[in-house]
Amino acid sequence: MVLTSVLKLKNALRSYIIKKIRRNKIKTAILIVLLIAYYFCLPKTLFDVPTSTVIESREGLLLGAKIADDGQWRFPQLDSVPEKFKTCIIQFEDAYFYSHPGFNPVSIAKALWQNMTSGEVQRGGSTLTQQVIRLSRKGKNRTYFEKAIELVLATRLEFRLSKDEILKLYASHAPFGGNVVGLDAAAWRYFGRRPQELSWAENATLAVLPNAPSLIYPGKNQIRLKKKRNRLLKKLLDEEIIDDLTYQLAIEEPLPQKPFALPQTATHLLNKVAETHKGQRVQTSVASYLQQETNAIVARHYNELQQNQIYNAAVLVLDVKTRKVLAYVGNTPTDRRHQKDVNIIHKPRSTGSIMKPFLYAAMLDAGDLLPNTLVVDVPTQIGNYNPKNFKETYDGAVTAKRALSRSLNVPAVRMLRQYGLEKFHYYLQKLHLKDISQSADHYGLSLILGGAESNLWDLCRTYAGFSSTLTHFGENSSQYFTNEFCEPSFLNNSTVDFGTLSAEKTIFDAGAIYKTYESLKEVNRPEGEENWEFFDSSKQIAWKTGTSFGFRDAWAIGTTKDYVVGVWVGNADGEGRPGLIGTVTAAPILFDVFDMLPKSEWFDIPYDELVEVEICAQSGYRASDLCVEKQQQFIPRSGLKTKPCPYHVLVHLDLDERYQVNSSCQPLNQMVHKSWFVLPPLMEYYYQHKNPLYKTLPPFRNDCTTAFQKTMDFLYPEKNTKVFLPKDFDGNINGVVFRLAHSIPDTKVFWYLDETFLGETETIHELEIKPNVGVHTITVVDALGNEATRTIEIQE
Incomplete structure (x- = not known):
C-alpha cells in the first residue's frame, strides 16, 4: 500500500511540473539559459599570469628564483597555506570564511550603509572568495556593478573549489607591495625565509599587507603598518588563538625595513632549469649544504686565480649510485666583463689529456695492453704531427699505467696509433660525447691530446658510468646493466633507468675499468695531498687532469665508489694563461670538494673479469721462459691475448761475461748462457739515462763472426x-x-x-x-x- 501511494504521489508531482513548464515555457527557457550561463560564467583558469621559475634543494630549501616575465616576483601556486598565515588572514579579512557561500550579506549591508552615509567608498565588505575573483579580473574598476559580477562569480567558485583551495589561490596571488605577489615570494622578500618558518608577528604583518599594498609597504609608513599588525595580534589574543606571552613577544618584533635579495645559491642551474621548466617550482637533487660549500670553495680559488687573469671555473658533483646532481656551480662569482653568466658546465672545451683513461681502458679491454707493459716514450714524428711530452723529456720505455698516471703525451699518441684511431673514435661515440661530432680523420691522432672538445657534463657522466659499472658488476652476480652510461639528472623526483641486466659488457668490461682506476689512483696529487696513502683518513680517489694546448683549459675529474667530481678552470673567452695547468689550478679545487664528501670504500675487485698470470717484472708483458724475475698479477681476461715478453733474449757470453761470443770463436763448454733484458736502440738511448741499473748488451768479441744486429x-x-x-x-x-x-x-x-x-x-x-x-x-x-x-x- 505504501509503495503504491508513493508511486501515485511521484506521478502526480511529475504531471504538475510538466503542466507548469508547458504553461511557463518562456520563464523555463530563461531559467535554463541563466543556469547554463551561471555554470559557464567562471573561466576554467582564473589566473593566466607568468610566474617565477623557482628551484629548491632536495631538502626543500630555496636555491634561487627568476623574476616572472611581467617583472613580478610571483612564485608558482602554493601546495598548501601555512596554518599561522591561514589563521591571520581569516581573522583579519574574513572571519566567517568557512561558513559563507562566497559572500557575507551582513558585511555587504554594513559596507553599503557606511559608504552611502559617508558619500564615498570607505569599505568593501568583500570576502576572501570575492577578493580572489577581483584579483583574477585585474584592471576592472571598483563599481557596484563590478561588485555584483564578483559576487556571482564568487558563489560559482565556491561550487568548484574547496575552501582550502580558494585560500591557496588567494595566498598565491595577493599583492604584498611593490612587485611582490603571493605569500611565498613575500616571505622570502621581506623575511628571507620560507612561509612555514615565519613567526606569528611576521604572519600578521603579511596578512595586513594585501589590504593596502600601495600604502603600507615595508620600510615606509611604519607606524600605520605596526598598528595594523598589532591590532590583528590583539584579536588573535582575544580569540585565544595565541597566549599572552606570545602576544607580548610578537608586538615587540621589529618590522621589515627593506626587501631581502632572494637566494641565488645555484644561479646557473636555475637558468638551465628555466630552459625546460620555465615558470615552475622545481625541486632539484642538489644538496643545499654541499652547494653552498662548493660555491665557497670556487669563490676562494677564484680570488687567487684572478691574480693570474684566470676568471672562470665550473664544478659538477654527481652521485654515482643515483646519477643525481649534488652540486652544480656553472661559473665563478666574477663580473659581466669576464662572462660570469656563462654556464661552463655544458660548454664544449678542448679536452687536453682528460680522455687518456678511456684509451687505456679500451686497450686493456681489447687485450692490446697490460697495466705494466712497457710502452715507447721517445721523440716521435708521425707525418707532420710531432707530439711532445709536457716537460719535453723522454723515458725511452715506461709502464703503461705510469704513462697514464704521469699523463705522458708521446706514449698516448703511439698507443692510439697502435689501437686504431677509427676504433677509438667509435667508442667515444658509444660513450655519447656529443661534442665529438666530426669524423676520426678530422681530429687525427691529436684526438687523445685535446684535439677534440667535450664538456664537463658529458665527461662526468662517462666517469660515473665507469664507476657504477664496477659497483653494479659486484652487486649483481657479475652482470652489467645495458644503459650504464645514462644521462644524469638534476630533478629530485626523477628516476634513472639503468636498463636491464646482461652478461654482456656495456662498453668496457669491469676488469679493464678496475685496472684503469688502479692506475689513476697513482696520479701525483697536488701540494698538501702528496702523502695521502700513509694516512688512514685519506680517500682513495681515481682522478685525472688535463691541460689544453696554449694553456686555455685546465681539467680535473675524480671518482670514488659513490661520487664523481669534475672541475674546469680557464677563461670563458678562450684566452690562455701561463700556469693554467690541470694539476695546479683545477686539482686543488677537486680535492677541496672531495674533502667535504663522505669517505667511500674502494671498489671491490671484479675477480670474474680478471685472471692471475705470471708477469715479467722488467717488461710488464706476460712472462716468457727467458724472464728472470716473475710476478703473479691479476690482469683482465682479454690480456691473455697479449704476446709474451719480447725484450728478454738468450745471449752467449765468454767466461768473464764481458763479450758476446758464438761457436765460431768459443767452445760451447766455455760459454755462459744468460737471459738479458734488451731494448731497441732508440728506446735504450733514453731508458738508460732514467734507469742507471740498466745494462746494455755486451759487444761481440772481435774474433767472433756476427750476424746483423741492430745496434x-x-x-x-x-x-x-x-x-x-x-x-x-x-x-x-x-x-x-x-x-x-x-x-x-x-x-x-x-x-x-x-x-x-x-x-x-x-x-x-x-x-x-x-x-x-x-x-x-x-x-x-x-x-x-x-x-x-x-x-x-x-x-x-
Missing part, C-alpha cells in the same frame, strides 16, 4: 717523414739536424745522403744536413759494419 736507430726523423726546411728572419733556408742513437756511443758513424758522403760522428751522433727539395735517402754505417737507412721528403 743503432734514428732519433730524428721518423720513417717516411715530410721535413720542412726552416727559414731565419732574413728568409735564408737553414739546415735540419738529424740525430742517431747507438748502443755503443763511442763507435764512429759515417753519414751519407743519396750515396754522397757527408761526414762522421762519434759519441754524439748529430749532423746538420741541408738537402734540396725532394725525396732523399739518409744512410749511416758504423765502424762495425752495421747500417741503417731513412727515407725522407724535403719540403719548403
Whole structure:
C-alpha cells in the first residue's frame, strides 16, 4: 500500500511540473539559459599570469628564483597555506570564511550603509572568495556593478573549489607591495625565509599587507603598518588563538625595513632549469649544504686565480649510485666583463689529456695492453704531427699505467696509433660525447691530446658510468646493466633507468675499468695531498687532469665508489694563461670538494673479469721462459691475448761475461748462457739515462763472426717523414739536424745522403744536413759494419 501511494504521489508531482513548464515555457527557457550561463560564467583558469621559475634543494630549501616575465616576483601556486598565515588572514579579512557561500550579506549591508552615509567608498565588505575573483579580473574598476559580477562569480567558485583551495589561490596571488605577489615570494622578500618558518608577528604583518599594498609597504609608513599588525595580534589574543606571552613577544618584533635579495645559491642551474621548466617550482637533487660549500670553495680559488687573469671555473658533483646532481656551480662569482653568466658546465672545451683513461681502458679491454707493459716514450714524428711530452723529456720505455698516471703525451699518441684511431673514435661515440661530432680523420691522432672538445657534463657522466659499472658488476652476480652510461639528472623526483641486466659488457668490461682506476689512483696529487696513502683518513680517489694546448683549459675529474667530481678552470673567452695547468689550478679545487664528501670504500675487485698470470717484472708483458724475475698479477681476461715478453733474449757470453761470443770463436763448454733484458736502440738511448741499473748488451768479441744486429736507430726523423726546411728572419733556408742513437756511443758513424758522403760522428751522433727539395735517402754505417737507412721528403 505504501509503495503504491508513493508511486501515485511521484506521478502526480511529475504531471504538475510538466503542466507548469508547458504553461511557463518562456520563464523555463530563461531559467535554463541563466543556469547554463551561471555554470559557464567562471573561466576554467582564473589566473593566466607568468610566474617565477623557482628551484629548491632536495631538502626543500630555496636555491634561487627568476623574476616572472611581467617583472613580478610571483612564485608558482602554493601546495598548501601555512596554518599561522591561514589563521591571520581569516581573522583579519574574513572571519566567517568557512561558513559563507562566497559572500557575507551582513558585511555587504554594513559596507553599503557606511559608504552611502559617508558619500564615498570607505569599505568593501568583500570576502576572501570575492577578493580572489577581483584579483583574477585585474584592471576592472571598483563599481557596484563590478561588485555584483564578483559576487556571482564568487558563489560559482565556491561550487568548484574547496575552501582550502580558494585560500591557496588567494595566498598565491595577493599583492604584498611593490612587485611582490603571493605569500611565498613575500616571505622570502621581506623575511628571507620560507612561509612555514615565519613567526606569528611576521604572519600578521603579511596578512595586513594585501589590504593596502600601495600604502603600507615595508620600510615606509611604519607606524600605520605596526598598528595594523598589532591590532590583528590583539584579536588573535582575544580569540585565544595565541597566549599572552606570545602576544607580548610578537608586538615587540621589529618590522621589515627593506626587501631581502632572494637566494641565488645555484644561479646557473636555475637558468638551465628555466630552459625546460620555465615558470615552475622545481625541486632539484642538489644538496643545499654541499652547494653552498662548493660555491665557497670556487669563490676562494677564484680570488687567487684572478691574480693570474684566470676568471672562470665550473664544478659538477654527481652521485654515482643515483646519477643525481649534488652540486652544480656553472661559473665563478666574477663580473659581466669576464662572462660570469656563462654556464661552463655544458660548454664544449678542448679536452687536453682528460680522455687518456678511456684509451687505456679500451686497450686493456681489447687485450692490446697490460697495466705494466712497457710502452715507447721517445721523440716521435708521425707525418707532420710531432707530439711532445709536457716537460719535453723522454723515458725511452715506461709502464703503461705510469704513462697514464704521469699523463705522458708521446706514449698516448703511439698507443692510439697502435689501437686504431677509427676504433677509438667509435667508442667515444658509444660513450655519447656529443661534442665529438666530426669524423676520426678530422681530429687525427691529436684526438687523445685535446684535439677534440667535450664538456664537463658529458665527461662526468662517462666517469660515473665507469664507476657504477664496477659497483653494479659486484652487486649483481657479475652482470652489467645495458644503459650504464645514462644521462644524469638534476630533478629530485626523477628516476634513472639503468636498463636491464646482461652478461654482456656495456662498453668496457669491469676488469679493464678496475685496472684503469688502479692506475689513476697513482696520479701525483697536488701540494698538501702528496702523502695521502700513509694516512688512514685519506680517500682513495681515481682522478685525472688535463691541460689544453696554449694553456686555455685546465681539467680535473675524480671518482670514488659513490661520487664523481669534475672541475674546469680557464677563461670563458678562450684566452690562455701561463700556469693554467690541470694539476695546479683545477686539482686543488677537486680535492677541496672531495674533502667535504663522505669517505667511500674502494671498489671491490671484479675477480670474474680478471685472471692471475705470471708477469715479467722488467717488461710488464706476460712472462716468457727467458724472464728472470716473475710476478703473479691479476690482469683482465682479454690480456691473455697479449704476446709474451719480447725484450728478454738468450745471449752467449765468454767466461768473464764481458763479450758476446758464438761457436765460431768459443767452445760451447766455455760459454755462459744468460737471459738479458734488451731494448731497441732508440728506446735504450733514453731508458738508460732514467734507469742507471740498466745494462746494455755486451759487444761481440772481435774474433767472433756476427750476424746483423741492430745496434743503432734514428732519433730524428721518423720513417717516411715530410721535413720542412726552416727559414731565419732574413728568409735564408737553414739546415735540419738529424740525430742517431747507438748502443755503443763511442763507435764512429759515417753519414751519407743519396750515396754522397757527408761526414762522421762519434759519441754524439748529430749532423746538420741541408738537402734540396725532394725525396732523399739518409744512410749511416758504423765502424762495425752495421747500417741503417731513412727515407725522407724535403719540403719548403
